[in-house]
Amino acid sequence: MTTTRLSRRAFLKTGAAGGLLCLSFALQESGRFAQAAEAAPAIPSPNAFIRIERDGSVTIVSNKSEMGQGIYTSLAMLIAEELECDWNRVKVVSAPLGAIYGHTVFHIQLTGGSTSTISSYDQYRKIGAAARDMLIAAAAQRWRVPATQCRAENGLVFNNANAASLGFGELSEAAAKLPVPDTIALKPRHRWKLLGTRVHRLDGPEKLDGRAQFAIDVRLPGMLTALILRCPSYGGKPKHFNADAARAVPGVKAVFAVSNGVAVLADGFWPAKKARDLLQAEWEPGPNGGLDSTTLRDEYRALAARPGQVYRRAGDAEAALKGAAKKLDAWYEVPYLAHSPMEPLNCVVWLKPDGIEIWSGTQSQTIDAGLAAGMAGLKPEQVTLHTTLLGGGFGRRAVPVGSDWLREAVEVAKRHGQGVPIKLVWTRDDDLAGAYYRPMWLDRVRGGIDARGKPVAWLQTGVGQSIIAGTPFESALVKDGIDATSVEGTVGMAYAVPALQLDLHTPKSALPVLWWRSVGHSHSAFSKECFIDELALLARQDPVAYRLALLSGAPREQGVLREAARMAGWGRKLPKGHGLGVAVHPSFGSYIGQVVEVSVKGKQLKVEHVWCAVDCGVVINPDQVAAQMQGGIVFALSAALFGEITFKDGAVEQKNFDSYPLVRMFQAPKVDVSILASEEAPGGTGEPGGAPTAAALANAIHAASGKRLRALPLSRHGYVAV
Template identity: 40%
Template sequence: MSECHTSRRRFLQAASAVPAAFVLGFHLPLAKAADAPAHDPDDINAWLRIDADGSVTIMVPSAELGQGVMTSAPMLIAEELECDWKQVRAELAPTDPVYNNRMFKVQATASSTSARWSFEPLRRIGATAREMLREAAAQGWKVPVAECRAVQGVVRHEASGRTLGYGALAARAAALPRPASVALKDPRDWKLLGRPTDRLDIPLKTRGAAVFGVDVKVPRMLVGSVMACPAFGGKLHRVEARPALAVRGVRRVVPLDDAVVVLADSYWTARKGLAALRPDWKLPQGEPVGDAALMAGYREAARSASALALRNGDPDAHMQAGQAYTAEYEVPYLAHATMEPMNATADVRADRAEIWGPTQVCGEIAHRLAPVLGLPAERIVVHSTFVGGGFGRREEFDVFLQAALASKAAGQPVKLIWSREEDIQHDFYRPAAAARFSAVLAPGAAGIRALDARLACSSIYIRNFPDRVKGGVDPKSVEGVVDLPYALPNVAVRHAMVNTAVPVGFWRGVGYTQNTFFAESFIDELAHHARTDPLQFRLRLLAERPRQADLLRRLAQQAGWGGAPAGRFQGVALSQAWGSLCATVVELSVRDKRITLHRIVNAIDCGTVINPATVERQLEGASIWGLSAALSGVITIGDGRVQQSNFHDYPLLRLAQTPRFEAVLVQSGERIGGVGESAVPTLAPALANALFAATGERIRSLPLARHGFELA
């Protein structure tokens, strides 16, 4: 598993023995070489390798979470490179600043940014390599470069018909200076981008060749399991290690600040040893938090929210002058429940450390571990693996800290694997939230004259990015309302930040998941109050937003809005997030509170579609994720701890319950937007709005199971 990186100069020297190759150059992992290159993110040597046989290996800078970036990123380079896609291979890039996400300025995969930040830079990398190959051919033939054309992995001299493959040109091209600027192809000339393309990572996964975090093996490695204090804020007081050490194969018990780790020859042995322990926990003082009190606090805070996040026009005056319609909503805490268990592998020694694991933030791990391990960050090497589901959970560092501390204590490598119970009960949860929406309709119910939205939830940013919380407002807590897709003349959005002992974090869709449910449910209520079709009501609000209106119309056409078969009912929702527009129609029928989902139709305008096949699958996956949460997702708190523990009481959608999906992909030509999270926010409100159409029961809180609904 250990990767061996070398400096550019050393690699160039080695390249003389294998002349026909572009080369890759990185710094030495444990001590910077004197000849290590400066970090130049536009150096093609860091991004691709062309071998003598013409095969092209492209580095992927983002974590592969299942979202298909291991295909979409190479597509960007390959399109401009004009190589033969059948000869393209993809590799996960090492942890190095050259691969930083240019929106975050750190190597991280989050907020549906992988395509957004890399869309132009990676195309420039491909175009630069293409031009260097053309120049190399032109010099060899002693002809003007304008007469040389790159196509399908060869350079052709049009006048003479001579051709040279990229493999034969690579060594000469690698010695040329990089052109200062290159022209990118007109989208009308694209041959690869915008076409359905099979994912490069799927064969690796289907034959078991893809290495996930739980697959990592290191010589002399012990396997660990962990038990954390079950109560929020609790600490480990003491633990008697002998019962665990009496289990055959258990090698060590490592006490941590708020947890205990058992190290053994195998995972199940470690679990057996852990079960033998009876740790003495030091619980936090005061009344333990409970779900009922927490939710009551959020509801009260929403009613009195005062920190102003947005004000347009004079909403207060219009609210006082008109007849206001008011509704209150709430949603619970949610867990991530990633398919691959939380895990990390660490080899910590006196002078260095090496880390392996599934992460969305490989560029930050060394800096987080450095003060804990007493090592400089440059002495900590981080190797990313394939990720079996991220959803924001892999942006945290807890499992890496535990693995590193356990390895340091044991003096040998440790792979730490969390149980599902540990995962469910010690997550960084999607915040529970409450909201109070009020509005005054325009004369003749032609639209909304004024809207007042008050939101209450815990802050995600306050823990890791406190500088982003300004004026008592966490931007993540109000997204989805401060940026409504509709043009409203008078709007006020206020926030109440209610931080509790329950840890919260980024969850697929973040604030949009709760706030779009609130806002789009309320828009639907206003349409009903105005005695107007919900779709037509939204289109009135979009009279000045043609792009949003166009998406809704295309969705309505695909879904057959207003023409559902007898006994079926439809609900709609719209959002704009991560630079994209997404709208959803849910079509269902209900009998005795048993829901049959007949169709889910998603429409997305992400500006430019790189791989339509991937976009469709992401819409489906996001919808399934949103359905699980809307139908049954809930984390409850009792006696200061999470009450759920596994999939028997935190169920996910099953295959037999999954409906038919349809997708509308709009190529608007606007700036590229994100895809992976887009259908999560719209699913719950579209589902709740369809249920209202079917039953007349307005759903203002989730999950639906709490209202007696279940899937047929």
């Protein structure tokens, strides 16, 4: 049993007059997030994490955004397990703005980096346990018995002496008036009833029947819809425009210039879209006017030909390479990628004389609220932000300098005037051309093996833009010029290589880039796991056995690798044209092993099957872990097979899903997931599943066809997914 001391000052009790028990508190975190152990922020009233109505129903407030990853259900399970409430009477709502809802590490409201469960695991259990103890204390006072004579179960408090019971709703008002217990006791794992079980998602029914509200669903009286015509090259400005034809479209209310284009306001999306299509504009192309993908690739290759800034060194790698029995020099390339969430970027802004009200599917509430307040000349407390459900995020809805679509919406609202709600909507074309991509990346990896096949040297030079430079996170995540997100996945590489030199070039560009599902691991896993595979084949050794031998100091990686190989029947005889590829990669506190089976016939490629083993520590809901692995794998396959954003004369060449395709159902493989039992602290699951997929796929293609593909997407090589 775990006992934790709580400060009374860290608790807030509100709503007693309304018959509610509302509990919230900020807890210092330690251990894996020791750097976050600062004084808890002031707790603004009436913020709360738990609300118990008189009828016994329980509302749990989520301080993380729900974008399909299932965090509403996970957080509710954490509280419900300790609270001992009736799970069938639990619902979840999104947190309002408030310091109390800040991330336990970053101290702002933010969802990302696969940290939601990691950061909330202890916090939300402690919230539930404290509420349970206060309810028990209230019942004990009413019965005039010791609290130790009482227990909570399924939304009731029982008197163990006579089986009398009181419902949580009957006790909520009295419990709210009690002091916070000095200590709380968390349930040991062997007493868990809910955690670790397969629980249906709480947001599932409303998404199935259409009740779920995303920002794009928001409708307000008198609301206008805004679309913006933007320069073909990112960062360009309008010089002149003709809006005569646009203004003549029925339903159009206004057309005017904004800082990055021309805005059209209408009484619905379609008149705004039709009018925008009729606009004629001349542009000042801006700093990206000459951007060209072919030229950029050549520049990256020139940089990779010489060492950059070293961020990890062991031994004398150059000397070791010279003495190697066999050598390998490989170049791995991945392109810019768009996030392409199902729900296009959008928000609703209502500028009023006394404040601003926003409806947005955002991952970064604190940053966006600050952005809106600054632009509107308001105090922070004059901003009301409603976080709706998000139709996918993948990092795009967590812009560290503030959401660009919100910036546009506030500007349009200010220009049009107060009192009218404005819904700003991006089309899919806008999304693909709107920058904030996963960075284009190039890795040159040189290595050598000795006469026994063991690696003796590994030299890797990476080239790619920094995601973090120029953002509020720079001071924490960029050290000595090295962006931690650029080198994650390589800086901690576990393969036992005696001589290493890892270095980095960080070219600057006016084109903004952003974290994309699995962030730096999306390129580092590809180069690392392809190169180790190539070394294994150079040594004429089995790729799985070769990895296992080099991972003697990494038991969790060995565990998922063995399990994935077992699942796939590694070593079995395959039909002609079939091949198995393997990859193993840790990220965000979790460990993933994958085997991919492909069949190749000429240029026709079919991804037949993916086996995924995951060790993510303590599991909250196995169904959600499996779903995140499956979704991450298909997401990564879309990128590996087809995904790339390219530029010519500054403009993005991809316009919609016809030229930026995603994996369709007939192209999707069967995916089997095995979750390893673990006593370790929870890891993230939203991003790790896709990190090793591209490498396992490329390794499988080589096994099937003998062709080594080192540049993504595979469609660039003429392959067609069937």
